[in-house]
Amino acid sequence: MATIEITFTLNGTEHCIEADTRWTLLYLLREEFGLTGTKRGCDMGECGTCTVLLDGLPVNACQVLVASISACRVTTIESLSSDGNLHPLQVAFLENDGGQCGFCTPGFIMSAIPLMEMDTPITRDQISEALGGNLCRCNAYGAILDSVNAALDERFHA
Amino acid sequence: MPENLGWVGSSPPRRDLGDKVTGKAEYAADIGLDGMLYAKVLRSPHPHARILSVDTFEAGKLAGVKAIVTPFDVPDGRVAPDVAILDQKVRFVGDEVAVVAADNPFTADLAVKLIEVSYEILSFSSTTDEALADSAEPIHEGGNLINNAPLIEQRGNIDEGFGEADLIVEESFTTPAHSPAPLEPRTALARWDGSKLTVWKSSRGIHADKIALSQALGLSTESVRVIGPHMGAGYGGKDESRTAVLASILSMRAQAPVRLELSREEEFVAGRRRHSTQTTLRMGLKKDGEITAIHAKTVMDTGAYLSSGPGVARRAGQGALYLYRCPNVRYEGSLVYTNTPTAGSYRALGAPQGHYALECVADLAAESLGIDPLEFRRKNHVGLEGQPGERITPVTEIVDTQPSEGGIPFSSNGLSECLALGAERIGWGKPVDGIHKSSSKSIKRGRGMSMFLYRGGPGGKAHASITLTEDSSYSLATGVMDVGEGSATVLSQIASQVLSTPYDSIDLVMGDTDITPEASITAGSSVTFSSGLAVKRAAEILRDKILNQAAQFLGDCQHALKLRGSGVKSDSGAFISICDLVEHSGAINAEATIVPGSSDYVINSFGAHFVEVEVDVETGKVNISRYVAAHDAGTIINPKMAENQVRGGVSQMMGFTFLEDMETDPNTGIVVNSNFLDHKSPTILDFPDIDVIFADINDPIGPFGAKSLGEPPCIGPAPTITNAIYDAVGVRITDLPITPHRLLAAIKNRKV
Numbered sequence: 001m002a003t004i005e006i007t008f009t010l011n012g013t014e015h016c017i018e019a020d021t022r023w024t025l026l027y028l029l030r031e032e033f034g035l036t037g038t039k040r041g042c043d044m045g046e047c048g049t050c051t052v053l054l055d056g057l058p059v060n061a062c063q064v065l066v067a068s069i070s071a072c073r074v075t076t077i078e079s080l081s082s083d084g085n086l087h088p089l090q091v092a093f094l095e096n097d098g099g100q101c102g103f104c105t106p107g108f109i110m111s112a113i114p115l116m117e118m119d120t121p122i123t124r125d126q127i128s129e130a131l132g133g134n135l136c137r138c139n140a141y142g143a144i145l146d147s148v149n150a151a152l153d154e155r156f157h158a
Numbered sequence: 159m160p161e162n163l164g165w166v167g168s169s170p171p172r173r174d175l176g177d178k179v180t181g182k183a184e185y186a187a188d189i190g191l192d193g194m195l196y197a198k199v200l201r202s203p204h205p206h207a208r209i210l211s212v213d214t215f216e217a218g219k220l221a222g223v224k225a226i227v228t229p230f231d232v233p234d235g236r237v238a239p240d241v242a243i244l245d246q247k248v249r250f251v252g253d254e255v256a257v258v259a260a261d262n263p264f265t266a267d268l269a270v271k272l273i274e275v276s277y278e279i280l281s282f283s284s285t286t287d288e289a290l291a292d293s294a295e296p297i298h299e300g301g302n303l304i305n306n307a308p309l310i311e312q313r314g315n316i317d318e319g320f321g322e323a324d325l326i327v328e329e330s331f332t333t334p335a336h337s338p339a340p341l342e343p344r345t346a347l348a349r350w351d352g353s354k355l356t357v358w359k360s361s362r363g364i365h366a367d368k369i370a371l372s373q374a375l376g377l378s379t380e381s382v383r384v385i386g387p388h389m390g391a392g393y394g395g396k397d398e399s400r401t402a403v404l405a406s407i408l409s410m411r412a413q414a415p416v417r418l419e420l421s422r423e424e425e426f427v428a429g430r431r432r433h434s435t436q437t438t439l440r441m442g443l444k445k446d447g448e449i450t451a452i453h454a455k456t457v458m459d460t461g462a463y464l465s466s467g468p469g470v471a472r473r474a475g476q477g478a479l480y481l482y483r484c485p486n487v488r489y490e491g492s493l494v495y496t497n498t499p500t501a502g503s504y505r506a507l508g509a510p511q512g513h514y515a516l517e518c519v520a521d522l523a524a525e526s527l528g529i530d531p532l533e534f535r536r537k538n539h540v541g542l543e544g545q546p547g548e549r550i551t552p553v554t555e556i557v558d559t560q561p562s563e564g565g566i567p568f569s570s571n572g573l574s575e576c577l578a579l580g581a582e583r584i585g586w587g588k589p590v591d592g593i594h595k596s597s598s599k600s601i602k603r604g605r606g607m608s609m610f611l612y613r614g615g616p617g618g619k620a621h622a623s624i625t626l627t628e629d630s631s632y633s634l635a636t637g638v639m640d641v642g643e644g645s646a647t648v649l650s651q652i653a654s655q656v657l658s659t660p661y662d663s664i665d666l667v668m669g670d671t672d673i674t675p676e677a678s679i680t681a682g683s684s685v686t687f688s689s690g691l692a693v694k695r696a697a698e699i700l701r702d703k704i705l706n707q708a709a710q711f712l713g714d715c716q717h718a719l720k721l722r723g724s725g726v727k728s729d730s731g732a733f734i735s736i737c738d739l740v741e742h743s744g745a746i747n748a749e750a751t752i753v754p755g756s757s758d759y760v761i762n763s764f765g766a767h768f769v770e771v772e773v774d775v776e777t778g779k780v781n782i783s784r785y786v787a788a789h790d791a792g793t794i795i796n797p798k799m800a801e802n803q804v805r806g807g808v809s810q811m812m813g814f815t816f817l818e819d820m821e822t823d824p825n826t827g828i829v830v831n832s833n834f835l836d837h838k839s840p841t842i843l844d845f846p847d848i849d850v851i852f853a854d855i856n857d858p859i860g861p862f863g864a865k866s867l868g869e870p871p872c873i874g875p876a877p878t879i880t881n882a883i884y885d886a887v888g889v890r891i892t893d894l895p896i897t898p899h900r901l902l903a904a905i906k907n908r909k910v
Contacts, residue, residue: 001264020264022264030187030188031190034190035181036181036184036185036187036188037180037181037182038181039185039341039342039390040187040343040419041341041342041343041422042422042833042834043421043422044422044833044834044835046422046833046834046835047341047422047834049341076181077180077181078180078181080180081180086179086180089179090179090180093175093179094171094175094176094179095171097169097171097172097175097798097799097802098175098179099172099175099178099179100172100391100642100643100644100802100803100806101340101341101342101388101389101390101391101641101642102174102175102177102178102179102183102388102390102642103185103340103341103342103388103390103391103642104341105178105179106178106179106181109179127842128842128843128845129843131842132841132842132843133841134841134842135341135834135839135841136341136806136842137338137339137340137341137391137393137810137839138391138642138806138810139805139806139807139808139809139810139840139845140802140805140806141805141806141809141840141841141842141845142802142805142806142809142845142848143802143805144842145842145845
């Protein structure tokens with residue numbers, strides 16, 4: 001078993017770890033840090049369930065080897081809310097019934113975050129494009145679209 | 159509609175959604191225990207073989223390997239009548255051969271690769287045709303056709319019925335074995351402490367799992383506890399126990415907790431998929447459109463093991479037997495073993511397959527008669543009075559929700575309302591080309607429709623226990639699982655309606671066999687109806703006990719009292735708060751057990767779906783420009799969740815209609831597309847505009863008038879879309895999925 005020393009930032013805190021070179025970012029988050037809000041759905045980058053932000057951009061954590069995240073910023077669903085204060089996307093998903101079984105929900109929310117940071121109006125088609133890599137097998141897509149749309153609308157009213 | 163609508167009929171947020179949006183909601187694979195080991199399964203590379211020997215010497219030497227179980231050292235219990243814990247025979251590529259626990263998943267993976275197995279290869283069947291051939295190798299004792307005969311259900315005499323017909327229409331259809339592919343792969347975590355086994359598992363029925371585990375392992379039911387965390391959905395699966403039994407044996411051998419988490423590929427092949435079918439359906443008609451006989455014959459592939467096959471085979475016939483008013487009907491359903499992954503229950507079981515054939519033939523019949531498809535259905539759909547014929551079930555007995563006999567009325571039947579509401583919304587009868595401007599000459603437009611019926615909600619015996627606790631809050635315990643469909647929310651709403659208290663003030667106790675009353679599995683769209691009735695009854699008993707206590711306290715007549723929010727009020731204006739009452743009375747508990755159903759009525763849900771499609775005759779691509787789903791599910795307890803469920807069911811079945819088919823290579827028996835890239839499922843980019851309509855129906859038996867809704871949305875999409883494609887381009891696709899390749903070939907071969 002080969003190991004490698006990695007320094008990276010996880011949800012705002014810097015960590016220096018001795019990592020097994022076989023670990024994916026998904027394995028690291030779930031099994032080593034206990035951050036199980038990021039779900040494992042396929043391990044092949046096909047379902048988007050494990051979406052996290054790497055330096056602010058959505059990636060499938062199952063497709064990122066820990067050896068490659070040196071000096072990177074990793075952001076997971078756990079960092080979006082604090083002290084019961086939900087992120088506007090989380091509020092919108094709650095109010096618009098944006099999930100059924102909920103297994104894909106953290107991944108959808110993480111994929112939608114870059115949309116929230118854009119300062120232009122965004123169409124429903126553009127939302128779909130941004131979320132096209134995330135599967136919801138309950139097919140709650142209508143409610144997910146409504147949720148993201150509501151959060152984006154709220155952005156201009158806030 | 160029922161009076162006093164408050165919590166029932168409103169749409170408060172799904173109770174567990176707050177935890178789901180923050181990532182706090184725990185699913186089976188999210189639970190870790192100190193000293194936990196990771197398990198991996200060695201699976202068969204052969205579709206049919208006897209295992210002669212398993213050599214674990216090299217694997218066992220690997221540092222970190224803590225336990226290995228093989229078919230030669232496994233307890234001889236069974237996890238289902240035709241499934242051993244581990245068998246010395248394998249029946250499909252992917253069947254379990256051995257299982258390893260190690261201190262990390264990488265070591266477990268390596269150990270699995272080091273196990274050497276010697277096989278005696280047997281000839282195999284990858285299709286039902288091969289399996290039914292005289293020369294086929296039997297997959298189980300007793301042969302490949304289950305029971306050596308088809309299941310037969312009938313009413314009247316079809317020979318007489320076809321004899322009276324002026325016209326007979328007939329067509330044959332096939333449907334694919336697609337996977338529900340829940341995003342959460344099956345996972346079990348087992349901990350044996352020497353006297354008690356605790357299992358956390360993805361489960362749609364913790365009490366059934368507890369019994370299955372105790373039987374397989376030879377343990378008393380008291381020594382088994384099953385905990386069902388949040389479920390990453392199942393759509394009918396995750397009631398099997400093999401994964402949990404294997405994790406349990408490893409935990410016993412290794413003296414440590416063991417987690418067995420399937421991979422995506424394993425979830426596809428070792429999970430449960432929809433039965434592929436071949437169906438031939440004949441319909442006899444009078445010139446005026448009256449139906450004289452219906453005869454459906456279906457052959458279904460159950461794969462390597464039976465699972466819930468008999469139930470699926472039965473349900474595939476219900477449309478043919480009961481959707482159209484007809485004195486002479488017959489259904490023959492043959493269930494066949496093959497050396498392919500096991501088929502099981504997948505949302506609506508056989509109903510989508512059966513209705514696909516039935517509703518395409520109905521359109522054929524209408525065309526042959528020169529009648530509009532909507533008019534044909536208006537004329538012939540079964541009415542509130544039920545089917546002609548004589549009741550066979552004794553009058554004191556509960557009527558099956560899917561009978562073949564006639565002479566029994568429905569408790570409610572919203573078919574005519576659904577047909578009318580859906581037709582109006584889609585603009586049935588108005589010119590389809592007038593609605594959209596065509597941007598390309600290759601685009602052809604059409605409209606289609608279909609209707610359906612489904613079991614209305616009575617399931618197994620249901621229990622509920624509600625307590626007004628000493629700290630003045632309510633606690634509801636039920637043993638059913640919320641598998642993601644929202645039953646925890648709906649049951650809370652039902653209890654809060656009776657107890658006049660906010661729905662989220664009711665503490666829910668679910669998902670643990672040690673602290674919940676026995677319950678059936680979450681299946682057959684039964685929870686709102688069956689558990690809903692038990693919760694409603696328990697809440698009513700509790701309310702009456704509270705009022706009785708309050709009457710003693712206030713010195714008032716119980717009939718003059720009403721439970722209102724935080725206390726009990728009398729007509730005379732006297733009031734006692736719940737807090738004061740509990741201080742006086744102590745905790746108050748009420749329990750109810752319901753055997754759901756009716757001896758007077760058939761209880762069914764109904765619906766009609768309509769669609770507008772755009773077919774590109776150059777690419778074979780079909781665009782759904784509008785979809786209308788009209789449902790009779792009785793009173794809707796939570797309209798927002800119900801609408802989400804209908805839209806989701808329709809979209810999920812776009813996969814069945816256009817995309818999904820688990821394909822087995824006939825030469826090797828290997829499933830060639832056990833991943834999301836090749837077994838493509840609908841994404842948000844494919845999601846069409848779906849209008850949901852609920853007919854204003856109040857069922858006299860269901861809780862607050864509610865019936866079933868979970869599965870029915872899945873029945874309509876395939877025939878509705880197929881009929882619309884015919885309307886658009888004049889070809890009727892009889893084999894699903896409707897891929898561009900298949901549709902283009904059909905258009906090319908179209909008779910001009």
